[in-house]
Amino acid sequence: VARASYGKLLSILSARSGDIMAAEDALADAFRLALESWPIHGVPKNPEGWLVTTAKNRRIDAMRRTARAPMVPIDDHLDIAEPQKEDEEMPDRRLSLLFVCSHPAIDRGIHTPLMLQTVLGFEAADIARSFLISPTAIAQRLVRAKQKIKDAKISFKIPERSDMPARLEAVMEAVYGAYSLGWMNDRDAKDMTGEALYLAELLAGLMPQEAEASGLAALIGFSHSRRNARLIDGVFVALDEQDSGLWDKPAIMRAEAHLKHAASLTKFGRFQLEAAIQSIYAKRLDGTGTDWRAILHLTEGLVKYWPTVGALTNRAAIVAEVFGPEAGLNALDSIAQNSIRAFQPAHATRAHLLVRVGKIADAILSYDKAISLTTELSVRRWLEQRKTALQAQAT
């Protein structure tokens, strides 16, 4: 059964009882029974319907076995009278699961792993390996989150209109988290951005009226399209140095389509703006070069509404492309120095710009600072190569 099915089945099973762990157990049971039964009796006409019905029956059996007193109500929410019909179209309840996983009562740090596990069916150990965090710790935190969802009765209902903006923001943050965590770690990074893209496109498909959901799918799509160009022989390759022939053209076209759809809804937002910037970079494929003025224009908009350290640093790099490296360095100096003291991209940008104005000794100092702040090996190698080239040139 494909990846799409796991989340669909689990969301149907857990939405009724609010008990994700019991639903996981019942589903695992159903899969085991399917492996026994299908080779003998053939694959049922509606495999998903078969799995849901079987899982529900297994749950009822399990509860009967564990119910101590006969008068104990088995489960208020479980709809025993209405088993899933074999030929019924499977409803898609994954959206409720996405909202539950990123509920404000659940620790933010576990939103992304919870989504990867429940919606995509990842094992805790695989999530830990991808993100380089302790498997035991993450397994325990996942169990605690699911226990809380059950005990605190966190609702599987789609949020009301008044709650929607904040709740959707949390879902998107968690999806974005899967993408940025996957991107940051060298190991398995390609795979994880693919999973993040899957989640983003799922969300965009389930909420076609939300412009930012499509904006996020576009943003992650553009980034994912460059996965094969970003790392060559274990060394990071900056966007403007990438071989655009290695970019995934169908992925770019899909991202463009998401962005176009988002724009048609005329509801401006951060992810759309960032995706629009990525879209201009992608135009390099047409052989027309990069329109830095257009990128600067959009970046100014981003900085105006969301002046993060990353956006401000990026703006300085783009100012340098349009108005020259001196202007870029001035833009860097205008950022509160306290906020970028330990921010690696700011030091790397400063180093690149100092090289362009011929201040080699200062550039080497900035490279040293940037390198000391870099924990990803591929980026470290890239910065070290630049620094070494500079030293060779200086002597």
Next chain:
Amino acid sequence: MRYTFLLYSDPAMAANMGPDDWAREKEVYGAYIGALNEAGVFVDTDWLQPVETATTVSFEDGKPRIQDGPFAATRETLGGTFVINVPDLDAALEWAKKCPAAQYGKVEVRASAMGEG
């Protein structure tokens, strides 16, 4: 500058871990040590026996006092250490953030008092 990471965590977490869990845990720490090594900042690391096996040495009225047990009883105990060599605290903190123990416990970062080395 040499910095030492003191890895504090709740020993209860390890109580129910089986051999597979330990193997996976070691894999993650192995990757972290690999990253430190490849960056050329690794100095040393150690994984300590449980806190119950601690012996505390102090002086009382000028006489050494050897005490069976840890210095302070808290839920989180010292479980291991890393020593790395990086230019400054900013860099040490970046590596501490990447330490697996930061995910489930606390990583205390302290500069060496012995100067450069």
